[in-house]
Amino acid sequence: MKTSGQQPNAPLPRKGMPSPKLEEEEFKTRYLGQFEDPAFRGLDPELSKIAEVAWQAYAESRKSPITRKAGEGFTDPDYELSVDWLAARDAIQAAQASHDAPSKKPLILLINASSRSEHTCPGEMSKSYRLVELSRDAILSEGDFEIEILDLSRLASEYGRKIHPCKACFSTAAPLCHWPCSCYPNHSLGQTQDWMAEIYPMWVAAHGIMIVTPVNWYQVTSPLKLMMDRLVCADGGNPDPTATHGKHADEAKAIEMAGWNYPRHLQGRFFSVVVHGDVDGVENVRHSISDWLRFMKLAPAGPLAEVDRYIGYWKPYATSHLELDADKDIQDEVRNAARTLAQAVNAQRQGSLFIAGSDFAEPREK
Template sequence: MSGTILENLDPRKGSPSPRLAEDEFERRFLNQFQDRAFESLGEELARIADAAWDVLDLSRLASEYGRQIHPCKACFSTAAALCHWPCSCYPNYSLGQTLDWMNEIYPLWVETHEILIVTPVNWYQTSSPLKLMIDRLVCADGGNPEPTTTHDKQAKEAKKLKGWDYPRHLEGRLFSVIVHCDTEGAENVRRSVSDWLKSMELVPVGVRAEVDRYIGYWEPYATNHVAYEKDAGFQEEVKVAARTLYDAVAATRTGQQVAAGTGLKSPREK
């Protein structure tokens, strides 16, 4: 079993002084950039010997020089066929829009069998790195896999194409979502991320694989990591979500898990 994507999405800025002791430096650095829920996942994934997990750490957008995901240009709003799969809007050398990380991220989504997303809540929304990736994945849901049919980005050519079959490039993949915050919005963000994945025909694997929780409720940001370390219940829920996703994939491969309605065509497409 291979190809699972894990999203780490806490882009806190800043870095502690390297003059600190090595263990303290590592502790503070992880607190700055990494989602602490990943610690529980790391322990759990190590027990799943026959699964290869690819970790996509989107917080690198805030911590690495030159790391970037360019914004979506909304080609789909002009015509579905104008939105190419994978996205062909970049590079745009005239505007200096180069080195787009999505060129590496699209293949990960294609190769994976299941996705587990972990994100904090920022202002009732996902973190900005995750939102950038979500917007750029619009091409995965109905995007044109053959750019020559539109002669690159010719809107008139795209509009002439009739009877678009709306290919779902990521359909059938299984997913789990874990959302956490310290004040408000966890449930809404978990629901919106799950709805986004389901709208692309990805498949939820059960209630235990979708978690929204509060850590250090209304407590200072600076001590949030302490609240996490004390919350053994949440740590176990994260592990259970990973196990549930793994079990669902294993059951699907042996024909023991069947999603009702699989194979039926939606009477409406976007």
């Protein structure tokens, strides 16, 4: 953290929005709404008891019911930290150690950003997933890589998969945004089973990241946008929640005003982006994703690493997979993007490639 002599006065957090607090009856109605299946009716007395416990947790704002003292290495070692957050922090530290180990095979993270899957309502796999599989084979043709596939379609098809929305702590003050995110789980609000606790270490362990996504209404897909927003803590986030004693906005503002160094937790990794669409928007979406990755200090793998193309332009959606079958050019372009990423990762690991300018101090941070 930068220091600049006397700490300037920090502005007070602004208040004034209406409270979202529910009354007991409304809370219990919503809570019990997840048990509509008639098979639960024989358990109504037990469910009422459970709902009462949930109400007490909500009324008392028991966000993190299980905590332990932070211990050495933190600004306030006596501060009680959530065991959930500590477990996520430990997983990230292990992933960083794996990333840095010269004896480990290089790891590339392939991300399918489409929510379409034959295992849910659409009844058909996505073209994005097919391109991810094609990319995996292309990468393996370039050498001995470890590959991990992050299939964001599971957000819509797998029980218990959730990515909760970013609460925008960073916009209040950068040090209020903790790395990893400490907003979740929030047990009192039922905001649990947050997938990001597993996704953060995937990004940290990776030497290269490849995102394959369709265009949804001129934008990135819903699952991808959720993940993008929650990765804000990887770019300037505070690795020490005890410095702000949890979510104390006034303390975070004071720290930022004294000087914040915006640690780039994913800096130096390479990326590739493939965006495909049906009728419009591919170039803007590709720019959006690439600019976001660049801002986090990841580097494009090379001139062929970024692709935006239409598959079956203005053709029926029903035949879109047939259009992909026939479009050998886009298949080769995606292979080239994947191979470019693999070559960049290999070269960097061998010490023959570096990211020019990556060590320069920037006059302005975010």
